[in-house]
Amino acid sequence: MNAAALRPEHRLIADWIADGSRVLDLGCGDGAFLAELQRVKGVTGYGVEIDPDNIVACIERGVNVIQANLDEGLSGFDADSFDYVVMTQTVQATRFPHLLIDDILRIGREGIVTFPNMGHWKCRLQFTRGRMPVTRHLPHTWYDTPNIHMCTIDDFEDLCAGRRIAVIERATVDSQHRAVIGMQLLPNLLAEIAIYRIRRRP
């Protein structure tokens, strides 16, 4: 992979994606990740995006992009039509994360979801001081943040358990994007970004 061009979580995700598979990237941004997956892994698929500049960027890259608002659901896509449905750092900005995750697992064989972990110690520290957390991964103030459904790693795993969703794999990274030993033991405290590979339980 072109390491410099990709976010660290994207590098991790790319390792999970099989060559030649079909990928739907929800909130695909400028299409860089899909373009790289197409180039290196020979995947096919589409990005879904709402920002007009990002849409133009996708077209410039030759990435198929569908303009849509994720809050309006994914009814335009058939059940089981993708190998992977990827959604990076977007779930916390949607209106109905639980319904969107259901939809992801309806249309994809597997879902890959990443989000900033609100349980990270830096967030907790700011809470103990009586403040809403503002960190490198959560740079917004409470009144202008697009992130309306923040959660912790434990919260997310509760959601999965309650909705018959199997976690196939979990990866976590810290602010330096390292996967340190302590993070395996205390992910909810030490991980800044959580990366999940999920599927429906049979």
Added chain:
Amino acid sequence: MPEPLAEASVGLVTPQVAHFDSAIALDCGVTLDAYDLCYETYGTLNAARDNAVLVCHALSGDHHAAGYHSPDDRKPGWWDNCIGPGKPIDTDRFFVVCPNNLGGCGGSTGPLAVRPGSGKRYGPDFPIVTVRDWVESQARLADRLGIDAWAAVIGGSLGGMQVLQWSIDYPARVRHAVVIAAAPRLSTQNIAFNEIARQAIRSDPNFHDGHYYEHDVIPEHGLKLARMVGHITYLSDDVLHTKFGRELRAGKINFGFGVEFEIESYLRYQGESFVGRFDANTYLLMTKSLDYFDPAQAHDGDLTRAVAGCQANFLVISFSSDWRFSPARSREIVRALLDCDHDVSYVDIESDLGHDSFLLPIPQYHKVLSSYFARIEVGP
């Protein structure tokens, strides 16, 4: 030809006529033994003959898409803002072909043409042509020009429907299909509006069952009304309000039926200027082509099956305030293409200008088109 505009323009253009002697069997069962297609071209066909772009016109369009016919022309062709050197359809890279459709009144064979052997114009006896017939006739024009496959076929509204039909009928001859402000078939409401337009024309005393040429009159009032009702569906409520509001020409209500509101004056002007440039029989034919268009029909109404064999790379564009062919109609097309795993991008352009947006130089719209066309590979 206004000087500042002329710079980025294809400049002076001359329409050409291709005559076809091979009979064409139309969907309606009638066979035309011979016909003419009037067309314009801009740019140069390259050595590989792979840089040709077909532009399909809409209901009231014609072959004059770009440039000027004479230095005295006040207005350029209908899509001059999009076609030309450095423009989204860049004539420095592409060879652009725009024909007037069969049944049209811009120079191709249609109701105005003299029927062979009769010495009289076809008039109302010109057969009703379908979008499929147009594609067939355009394919023969492509053969004539030595174009095996179009780099792109593009069109808005009824033009977008031709693009879709092209990609279905000739999958190997369309590399890129750009379907703008279109629908996979008309809604009942769309057909209803068309019927009002047709009745307006047909009930005009000057219509004479379509034989008005022989009476040296035109069904002026009917055609004007048809255009007025059509024009309302081309614009959004918002843009009408912003442009005209409830402004009164005289500044006060006159308790009469003359022109009072600005919108009345605008619609009358649109109607009147149309009468001078468009033929009523052609208008009737074009609305019928719209009503009949339904590529899914041959597949039990399943659009997915209709587009299953397409090979083109698709770009589908809609406009947020278009209520004639709303974004939801474009998404029907997108959904069918996605079901078939075809390469497709879909963009809904934010615009308050309604259906007419597809003709206007909206920055985001033109950015999307420019980016898309820049990716199309062409030989030297």
